[in-house]
Amino acid sequence: MGKKYDLNGKVVLITGATGGIGAASARALYTKGANLVLTDLSQQSLDLLAAEFDPARVLALPLDVTDAAASKAVVLQTVEHFGRLDIAFANAGIAWRNNPATIASCDEAEFEKIIDVDLFGVWRTLRAALPEVQRNHGQIIITSSIYSFVNGMVNAPYAASKAAVEMLGRALRAELAGTGASASVLYPGWTATPITELAFGGHATASELIESAFPAVLRKQVQPEEIATALVAGLTTRSAAIIAPARWKPLSMLRGVMSPLSDALLDRSEKIHRLVRNIESNR
Numbered sequence: 386m387g388k389k390y391d392l393n394g395k396v397v398l399i400t401g402a403t404g405g406i407g408a409a410s411a412r413a414l415y416t417k418g419a420n421l422v423l424t425d426l427s428q429q430s431l432d433l434l435a436a437e438f439d440p441a442r443v444l445a446l447p448l449d450v451t452d453a454a455a456s457k458a459v460v461l462q463t464v465e466h467f468g469r470l471d472i473a474f475a476n477a478g479i480a481w482r483n484n485p486a487t488i489a490s491c492d493e494a495e496f497e498k499i500i501d502v503d504l505f506g507v508w509r510t511l512r513a514a515l516p517e518v519q520r521n522h523g524q525i526i527i528t529s530s531i532y533s534f535v536n537g538m539v540n541a542p543y544a545a546s547k548a549a550v551e552m553l554g555r556a557l558r559a560e561l562a563g564t565g566a567s568a569s570v571l572y573p574g575w576t577a578t579p580i581t582e583l584a585f586g587g588h589a590t591a592s593e594l595i596e597s598a599f600p601a602v603l604r605k606q607v608q609p610e611e612i613a614t615a616l617v618a619g620l621t622t623r624s625a626a627i628i629a630p631a632r633w634k635p636l637s638m639l640r641g642v643m644s645p646l647s648d649a650l651l652d653r654s655e656k657i658h659r660l661v662r663n664i665e666s667n668r
């Protein structure tokens with residue numbers, strides 16, 4: 386895998402493409418010469434984003450990643466239109482819709498919906514794309530999160546999904562090794578997009594919890610463009626793990642030590658216990 390992977394002329398399918406990280410990634414990949422298949426829930430948002438690009442190099446298709454048949458149909462349409470698919474970026478994701486909750490207090494249907502989008506949605510995307518990606522020695526890229534190694538309190542279905550998709554990506558990479566195709570996992574740190582609104586000011590207790598549980602340097606949000614730049618660099622080198630911003634790398638590398646230490650801190654901190662009870666009772 387020594388040779389750089391050239392993105393020029395490659396066909397990239399993105400799920401959740403009109404969100405913060407999806408749209409920034411689409412723009413960064415386009416600048417490198419890639420052709421884009423933009424997919425998301427809303428046709429209107431897709432059309433708005435697609436209008437930024439040369440119509441010959443973009444296809445905008447509605448796709449709900451909870452629909453396996455639709456995921457396969459989008460891959461077929463991609464191949465019909467562009468003649469190939471090289472990269473699938475399984476990026477669509479959701480967190481709590483309105484208020485954070487604990488495992489005991491959350492709505493059961495919402496818990497399962499988050500896992501359906503964030504875990505099974507990724508599975509459906511990669512399963513649909515794999516035959517074409519393998520044929521073209523391309524790449525699967527899965528959006529996990531720092532939540533795959535940071536304690537997922539009051540965010541459990543999200544964190545559980547992100548830990549699960551990390552393993553999906555690692556297993557897939559090992560299964561593809563030697564075939565010419567590859568899989569990578571993207572781990573964004575907190576990024577200024579709609580998905581983080583609750584935790585960064587949108588919900589007072591959730592925001593206080595983040596402030597109490599993380600040092601200031603880790604809490605600082607980055608712009609989605611920073612994630613997109615890291616993504617492009619990671620695809621070019623077929624990196625196994627793309628962690629951005631870089632300040633999260635030591636924590637990921639030292640997770641065997643840091644996870645029990647941080648969990649012990651959560652066990653002991655009365656302030657955090659109070660905030661968690663507050664979230665639980667305000668559901």
Ligand SMILES: NC(=O)c1ccc[n+]([C@@H]2O[C@H](COP(=O)([O-])OP(=O)(O)OC[C@H]3O[C@@H](n4cnc5c(N)ncnc54)[C@H](O)[C@@H]3O)[C@@H](O)[C@H]2O)c1
Pocket residue numbers: 400401402403404405406407424425426427448449450451476477478479502506528529530531572573574575576577578579580581
């Ligand atoms: N923003 C962060 O701090 C952060 C950190 C780590 C990981 N992530 C992950 O990055 C990815 C992109 O998130 P973002 O920050 O750009 O948030 P976002 O809310 O801006 O984008 C998410 C996109 O996914 C789409 N989506 C939701 N449900 C869908 C479904 N069923 N089918 C298809 N598309 C669907 C939404 O319409 C939206 O466009 C997500 O997987 C998220 O979990 C984000």
